[in-house]
Amino acid sequence: MQRATIKAWFVIHKWTSLVCTLFLLLLCLTGLPLVFAEEIAHLSEPEVATTAADATPRDLDAQVSTALAQYPGDVPLFVGWDPDAPTVYVNTGARADTPPPQMHTALLHATTGEVLPAAQFNEGVMYFLYRLHTDLFLGLPGMLFMGAMGLLFAVAIISGLVLYGPFMRKQRFGTLRTGRNRRLAWLDLHNVLGIVTLGWALVVGITGAINTIAKPLEQAWQSEQLGEFAARYAGQPRPATLASLQAAVDTARAAEPGMRPAFVSFPGTGYSGDHHYGVFMQGNTALTERLYRPVLIDAKTGELTAQPQLPTYMSVLLLSQPLHFGDYGKLPLKVLWALLDLLTIVVLISGLYLWVKRGSTEARVTEIERAAKTGGAA
Template sequence: MQRSAIKAWFLVHKWTSLVCTLFLLLLCVTGLPLVFGEEIAHLSEPHVDNPQPQAAHRNLDEQVRTAVAQYPGNVPLFVGWDWDGHTVYVNTGTEPATPPPQMKTALLDASSGEVLPAPQFNEGVMYFLYRLHTDLFLGLPGMLFMGAMGLLFAVAIISGLVLYGPFMRRQRFGTLRTGRSRRLAWLDLHNVIGVVTLGWALVVGITGAINTIAKPLETAWQSQQLGEFAARYAGQPRPTTLASLQAAVDTARAAEPGMRPAFVSFPGTGYSGDHHYGVFMQGNTPLTERLYRPVLIDAGTGELTAQPQLPTYMSVLLLSQPLHFGDYGKLPLKILWALLDLLTIAVLVSGLYLWFKRGSTEARVTEIERAEKTGGAA
């Protein structure tokens, strides 16, 4: 590689790394417990020990009335199922457009309808870490900023591979040159761990960046696909008396046999317009349970309106969200994700050490140039 190219790539690697490193450390540290978020949540959530068959599940309309009674003055917003825990959750708010941080959650036994202790999803340490990880408590601007840091991280990885890839190929894997200087040993450690985590870091960085644009993508989908059906109800007020929720879910089941309901959105929540229940169906495998199939049920009449297909960009989003946290292979994959997260923290810390012990740019470029030519005699 020519000296001018080495210098250009070195500057790209240097500055993209410096700009994103502190934020990446924050993401790695907060992301570590979030990888096990489901397991941690289950420690504080009740589990039905002797569940009855699915057919014996209590009528959903009764469950919603029971849930709303826990928060007088609220209205139902979402109903969802934890099929493993055999429970039903109901999110409520003071109005249909209540933002998630202000929602209240009721949890019920799916069979008996008994009200269970319900830790609120928008409270506690895990929620604090989640907000810090996703948007720095700044909403969409913070989310987009963190997404930009993820893209810078990807550029730093690629530029590092371009710079040190030729040199690493000449060395036995795992070589640490400890006999010359501490900085050189740290450089080798930085490069070796970087190679080990290369694929994972790119996947997590890119999926993280995709996840940060979830809200704009959801808004686009709602305005495009749902807007088409909402136009049929132009000028009509939102129904004040709703059709049976249980009947709506049964209709959706019949329309999508072989799938099960994941959650239902009520009219006005933004997921199904002002005139529909949105029954979001899912498959039964680790992959298909992430690809929702919406079924729109007229909330006034209970009749099936449409089964819109999710656009490709929404499918990519839905698949990238669990991949970011290693949520496809259950606990073994999550443990692997956690180990790679720790190794990435080591890469970031060693990178900071190398920057503090840096020489001039020209000296570093000369060092890289010599290493490429001599196979490590830098």
């Protein structure tokens, strides 16, 4: 590799790393507990008695009525099911377009209708960590900024790999030069751990960047695909009286017999237009349970309107979200994700140490050239 090329890659690696490192440290530190968010949430959830496999679920319209009684004046927004417990959640709000932080949540037993203690959207340490991790409490601008940091991180990883090439050619993998000086030992630790975590860090960085544009992608889907059906109701007000929710879900089940309902959106929430229930169905495997299939039910008549296919960009988004936090493989994969997260924290801290103990750019380039010729000896 020519000296000018090495210098260019070194400058790219240096500045992309410096710009994003502090934010990446924040993401790694907040992301560590978020990997186990589901398990942590279950610790605070009430013990729910299991029911017989053939137990009849309580009518969903009755469940919604019970939830609304907990929050007088609210309107129903979403209804969903916990796949791991016999519970139903109902989200309500002051109006149909209530943002998630202002929603109320009622948790109900799926068969008895008993009201259970429920965590709210905007409460607790995990909510604080989630907002800090996703948008720095700045909304969409904060999300896009963190996405940009994720892309810079990907560039830093690739440029670091290019620079590590000379060391790899003539030095045994995993070598730590501890007998020379502290800076060389930190450099080798930074390089080795960087290579070990390279694939994972690229996946997490890129999927994290994709997740930051979730809201624009959802808005594009709503305006493109749902707008087609909304046009049929142009000039008509949102229905004041809704058809049976239970009947709508039963219709969706019949339309997609190989799937199960994950959640239902009410008219006006943005997920199904102003005139439909959106019954979002999911598969029964680790992969297909992430790929929702919307079934639109006319909220006034209860008739099936459409079963639109999600566009490719929405499928990519839905698949990237669980991959970012290691949700595909349950607890074993989450533990692996946590270990790699910890190793990445060491990579970031060692990079900061090397920058503090830096020499001139020319000296560093010379060091890389010498390593290529001597097998890493400095």
